Amino acid sequence: MENKQLLAFTRTFGCRGNVTDGEKINGMLAKMGYGFTRNQDEADLILFNTCAVRENAETRVFGNVGSLIHHKRRNRDLIVVVCGCMVQKEDTAEKLRQTFPFVDLVFGTHVIHKFPEMLERFKETRKRIIDISENHEITEMFENMPVRRESKLKADVPVMYGCDNYCSYCVVPYVRGRERSRNPDVILGEIRDLITDGVKEIMLLGQNVNSYSHGFPRLLHEIDTIPGEFRVFYMTSHPKDLSHELIDVIADSKKISHHLHLPVQSGSNRILQLMNRGYTVEQYLETIDYARKRIPKISLTTDIIVGFPGENRADFEKTLELIRKARFDSAYTFIYSKRDGTKAANLPDPISKEEKSTWFSEMLDVLDEVSGDAYSRYVGETLRVLCEGEGRAGCAYSGRSREGIIVDFNCDNMNNIGEFVDIKIKEALKWAVKGTVTKHGSN
Ligand code: SAH
Ligand code: SF4
Numbered sequence: 001m002e003n004k005q006l007l008a009f010t011r012t013f014g015c016r017g018n019v020t021d022g023e024k025i026n027g028m029l030a031k032m033g034y035g036f037t038r039n040q041d042e043a044d045l046i047l048f049n050t051c052a053v054r055e056n057a058e059t060r061v062f063g064n065v066g067s068l069i070h071h072k073r074r075n076r077d078l079i080v081v082v083c084g085c086m087v088q089k090e091d092t093a094e095k096l097r098q099t100f101p102f103v104d105l106v107f108g109t110h111v112i113h114k115f116p117e118m119l120e121r122f123k124e125t126r127k128r129i130i131d132i133s134e135n136h137e138i139t140e141m142f143e144n145m146p147v148r149r150e151s152k153l154k155a156d157v158p159v160m161y162g163c164d165n166y167c168s169y170c171v172v173p174y175v176r177g178r179e180r181s182r183n184p185d186v187i188l189g190e191i192r193d194l195i196t197d198g199v200k201e202i203m204l205l206g207q208n209v210n211s212y213s214h215g216f217p218r219l220l221h222e223i224d225t226i227p228g229e230f231r232v233f234y235m236t237s238h239p240k241d242l243s244h245e246l247i248d249v250i251a252d253s254k255k256i257s258h259h260l261h262l263p264v265q266s267g268s269n270r271i272l273q274l275m276n277r278g279y280t281v282e283q284y285l286e287t288i289d290y291a292r293k294r295i296p297k298i299s300l301t302t303d304i305i306v307g308f309p310g311e312n313r314a315d316f317e318k319t320l321e322l323i324r325k326a327r328f329d330s331a332y333t334f335i336y337s338k339r340d341g342t343k344a345a346n347l348p349d350p351i352s353k354e355e356k357s358t359w360f361s362e363m364l365d366v367l368d369e370v371s372g373d374a375y376s377r378y379v380g381e382t383l384r385v386l387c388e389g390e391g392r393a394g395c396a397y398s399g400r401s402r403e404g405i406i407v408d409f410n411c412d413n414m415n416n417i418g419e420f421v422d423i424k425i426k427e428a429l430k431w432a433v434k435g436t437v438t439k440h441g442s443n
Pocket of ligand 2: 164
């Protein structure tokens with residue numbers, strides 16, 4: 001009888017860094033002969049790659065893992081794996097261990113390369129394996145691992161791992177370890193191969209790409225000289241390390257995106273200091289002014305936290321003031337979530353949850369006010385767009401511009417998805433712009 005191929009269901013929570021780990025995990029599974037399914041009922045292995053950045057991310061994972069008990073009862077051979085950032089935190093690792101005895105394999109962010117070996121060992125012994133080493137051991141770079149990418153057009157390329165910034169609210173340095181930068185030649189080689197394979201969009205990843213130890217401006221410049229039409233996004237930029245030199249390189253480049261994701265977190269200098277962010281509101285505004293001067297079409301997005309311990313009404317109003325001054329195109333907004341083990345977890349936090357929620361809604365209104373018609377500045381402009389698939393709102397196609405903006409458009413003679421086209425923008429919506437094709441093909 002023919003052997004049935006084993007099927008894996010894998011799900012990644014959280015940031016793009018976790019997504020690249022997920023692609024490596026899928027790469028290893030494929031190499032071990034697994035196929036993939038989106039249906040948990042037919043899976044032989046179910047894996048959750050978890051996120052620990054906020055409490056609600058953890059709650060979702062606990063819910064998802066908890067529901068697996070039914071699958072495990074139905075299929076005794078099912079293998080359940082939980083990995084990623086949550087596992088790296090002592091309290092959640094302990095909770096997983098005690099609450100979910102049916103989880104077979106648990107491993108942290110720094111040992112993902114050992115996954116095949118752990119899985120083999122588990123299959124032989126059927127004994128639960130938990131591998132979480134101490135934080136100071138997290139030095140791995142995970143080079144030369146198999147990768148199973150989700151997209152043919154786009155690829156994520158990590159430039160660095162970990163983080164040394166220790167923003168006082170953030171768990172990342174504890175679960176991802178010390179900051180370590182990848183070798184520039186390895187990165188450039190990887191990107192050249194991806195472009196040869198037909199990839200059109202590269203996302204460079206790091207918790208703070210501006211502190212890339214071999215020089216981020218130089219790396220971007222070198223990537224820009226690789227032949228072919230493609231585009232390079234990068235995240236995340238940290239305001240304290242974003243230099244004018246980097247903005248100049250981007251302004252003079254052909255392929256580096258004109259989208260800057262620059263998390264500000266707060267508009268109060270007092271709170272920024274308590275957060276250990278290393279810049280002031282004035283410095284932040286100066287940086288974005290310079291970026292807008294050098295790159296007029298740039299789009300600017302940010303992250304903001306409301307209700308940091310000790311934040312008062314006056315601090316919060318300074319955040320509103322900053323939003324009005326900075327005129328972000330959009331923002332990812334969060335209510336502060338206490339993370340055990342971080343510095344901020346020990347600060348007094350007298351403002352109630354209800355009040356923080358009221359502030360949060362107030363902030364969303366102000367963001368709406370400033371970003372509601374922000375895209376109208378692109379009407380009449382021509383944006384170069386990578387066609388990625390089907391459009392919305394009565395348009396046949398959709399893609400993103402160099403500014404990272406979603407562009408929906410119609411075109412009678414589109415050759416294929418993955419083509420670059422020039423689009424004259426006719427209309428601005430809240431989350432996208434609409435236009436028509438003026439030019440096909442290469443630049
Ligand atoms: N390295 C990136 C982002 C890391 S996490 C940076 O420094 O910008 C992504 C976002 O989650 C952060 O920018 C922050 O706004 C938010 N975040 C991180 N920890 C948080 C916490 N404890 N509570 C609420 N939001 C948090
Ligand atoms: Fe967290 Fe700050 Fe590092 Fe970003 S820079 S990952 S917010 S510690």
